[in-house]
Amino acid sequence: MFGAVMSDAENCRRFLEMAAGFSIERVEVIKEKSMVYHPEYKGVRLDVFARDEKNTHYNVEMQMLPQAELGRRSRYYHGQMDAETLLSGSTYGMLPDSYVIFICDFDPFGEKKYRYTFENRCLENPNLGLGSGERTLFLSTAGENEEDEPEELVQFLKYVKADLEESESSFEDEYVQMLQKAVRHVKESRELEEKFMVLEEMLQDEREEGRTEGRALAVIELLETIGEVPQSLREKILGQTD
Template identity: 35%
Template structure:
C-alpha cells in the first residue's frame, strides 16, 4: 500500500507512510525514502531518530485492534532509505533493536526493528540486489535485473500521462493535507501556551500563527 495515512486523532500529528508491505508471514514493513538529513530549525536536533520512533508507534497502533492481546502485534520493520550517511561510519546498513544496557546479549523480544539503509555506504554485508539498488539511487546506474525492472517501471510511469496527472494531483493533495495538519498542530500548541500564561507575542513566535488568531483563541478560553 502506497501513501498510507495514519491519523491517531485530530489533535495529534498524523503521518503519511511512503510504502507499507505485508508479507505472507504477517511481517509488516514501512519503507521511507529520505533525501535530506533534516534538522529542527528551533532545536537544531536531527529529525530522523525521533521520526523513526513516532512512525513505529503509529504503525503499532494501526496494527492492534481494540480488545486484542499485545502478543498479536506482528513483527515490524521501519526502514529509511537514506542518500546520506546519518552516522558517518560507512555502513551500508544500520540496524537497531532494543537491548539491555547492563547485558548487551539480552534483546527485548518486541519484534520491532528500525533500519537505516545508507546508499553512500562503503562496507557491510548486503545482497547484490541491494548494492545495485544503491548504485541506481546514487548514480542512476542499471547493472542488474533488479534495477532494470525498476528503471523500466519508472520509464513507463513517466510516459503515462494519466499516471503523471494523478501524481501531480496527489502531490497537491499531500501539500494541502500537510498544511492542514501543521495548522491544527500550531493551534493546539497555541492553546497549551495560552493556558500556561505566555504572551501573545511569544506564542506567535513559537507557532507562526498571526497575532489576531492567537487573540481569538485566547478569547475562546476566557
C-alpha cells in the same frame, strides 16, 4: 516516483527481501498511507506501507536530505503503525512485527555503512533482546563497506544515488534493471495522462456532433505511438463518448 514504483507488489517484495534479509512470499502494498487518530495530535503519511504473508508490517521512506530527528521519527512511525493493529480484547502477543526502513541519500550516522540496523536490546547484555518485534533500518547511498553487504543491495543503493543520466545507464543487477523498466513505465503513463488532458477538450467539442467514438479511438491510436496505453486510461477516454 519512488512511491509509484514501490506500489507494484513485486518491486516492493524484492526490495523488502533485500533490505530485511529474509525471504518474503508476497506483500500487500498501500502507497502514501495516512494515519491520523486525533485532530489535536500529529498524523503521518507513510510513503509506502506494506504487509507480508505473516502480517509483518513495513514502512519504507525515501529521505533525500539529512534530518537530525530520524531516530525519533522512526519511533513515532512504529507507534503509529502499532496503534491500528490491535482490536479491543486482543493480546499483546498478536502485535505484528514491524520494520521502518529509511532509504537515505546521505550517511545518517557517519560510519560509512550501506546498512544500519537497530532493535531493542539490553545494554548490560547485548545478546539479550527485548523481543518487541520492531526493527529500524537505515540504508545509505554513501556507504563504503561493499564487502559486508550483498551485491544486490550495493547495486540498488548506487542506482538510488545516481543522477538522471546515470540512472538510465546499464546496470548488471537484475533487480535494478526491473526498477529501471518500472520507472520508464511510470514516466510513459504520466506522459500519456498529460497528453490525454490536452486532447480531452477536443473530445468534449466533438460530443455534440455525434463523432466522439471515432475521435476517442483516434486519440487512443495517437497515444499508442508514445507508449502502451493503460487499460484505466483507455476506459477513461472511451468513457468520454457516453
